[in-house]
Amino acid sequence: MYICHVCGFNKLDEPPWGDDGKTASFSICSCCGVEFGYEDATEKGLINYRDKWLNNGAKWFNESKRPESWDVQEQLKRINFR
Template sequence: MDNNENLACRVCGFIQCEEPWGEDGSTPNFMICACCGTEFGYEDCTKESVKVQRDKWLDAGGRWWELKNKPNNWDMNEQLKNIPIDYK
């Protein structure tokens, strides 16, 4: 897994400051994604749960969990491209 994939939320693709699943890709930090509100290690622990969480987020309009962290030039489609390949 390259560094960008290791930093990306598995649900929405938002690049995190810390690796949500650690350097090894299997040790979650249980933080909350500022974009989609996913708790790493809980709502994204399986490929199926990632897809369920993503569908819930998209069905709700892809609203930001912490609006203050939303980039001014945010593009949902570009961000979704950051999702790790195994979780698309």
């Protein structure tokens, strides 16, 4: 399992930026809905996307993947975001 560096969701099926960390998978995070290699291609883009996602109420892209007791703040701690 791999972690999304935008939202901290840690149950991704494949590494978002490949095994070498440089090859974007262009898959979509089930939680924040970011497309790896697109919205997160730059540090600024990543932060903008995260802010937008949080400001929109941190909605799940794929609700069926949402754990029963899910807490966005707990999840964000995984990526050292306050």
